[in-house]
């Protein structure tokens with residue numbers, strides 16, 4: 278007989294190597310449990326979680342450099358973003374706002390072919406054309422191809438930490454193009470956003486022309502699922518998303534979903550309180566060191582490896598070995614080009630990667 282839902286255990290992260298979710302920080306777990314039934318979508322009823330959402334947005338504004346551009350005016354930061362259900366909602370909303378504000382008959386969104394599939398959902402749901410442009414041999418968008426495609430665009434998308442290779446597009450160059458063409462630039466840092474403040478890249482609101490950013494606390498931020506983030510330089514971005522909410526005691530709502538997760542919001546605040554900036558910096562350094570070591574180990578075994586720019590390692594692996602590793606319980610996934618990919622998330626350790634390499638050696 279199947280155990281009941283209450284008796285079942287979630288999968289352990291021990292052998293999970295390809296997920297962008299991870300073990301929540303202990304403080305995030307506790308906060309999530311306290312706010313399981315609070316709805317940030319109804320702030321006039323659930324005041325505490327609404328206040329926590331302002332704190333979450335303030336923390337994300339710090340991390341993405343928005344707070345700095347606002348001159349530290351954190352009091353007003355809630356008109357610049359909200360806690361979404363994840364990267365998909367944030368990306369859909371960035372596209373939706375750009376579509377509303379562009380006010381053209383056939384809106385076009387220009388995005389690299391490395392962009393997450395959530396942009397395909399956005400295009401389908403919103404009836405916009407997704408014009409994909411190629412990436413170069415190293416997985417970053419071809420800036421000349423963007424220049425050739427940008428003229429009639431409602432939005433240009435850059436990826437800061439691509440899902441398959443962890444690559445960061447040349448955001449300053451894309452922002453220059455966007456400013457010249459008077460088109461907003463959206464940066465998808467859903468996964469990369471908690472690494473990038475420490476990696477030396479120019480990526481967030483410090484770059485003129487970056488108008489919106491996706492950054493997910495429920496990935497490297499170590500909040501509970503679901504906790505995504507959408508941030509905007511200009512409050513008009515959120516205004517364009519707002520609809521009237523006649524039966525609530527607040528006038529309007531900019532989020533895509535109605536009822537939202539109080540657990541996600543509260544845990545995002547708890548995780549960022551505990552980890553920003555030093556904890557995230559330490560994790561970035563640990564994960565990069567581990568990714569570099571792992572890449573060297575794979576190269577030492579004669580496997581082709583994509584050099585990690587952020588802590589994500591893609592590498593050549595024969596299909597039979599890949600299947601053998603999956604059978605041994607390793608949760609590993611493949612890129613579109615058929616490489617294996619390992620995302621060095623906070624739960625991935627030197628010990629787990631060494632055990633993985635032992636299994637790999639046995640199977641080859």
Ligand SMILES: Cc1ncc(COP(=O)(O)O)c(C=O)c1O
Nearest residue numbers: 297363364365393440465467468
């Ligand atoms: C770069 C990027 N953007 C967006 C998403 C979608 O995020 P979510 O699955 O939280 O909706 C992902 C998910 O892996 C991602 O890697």
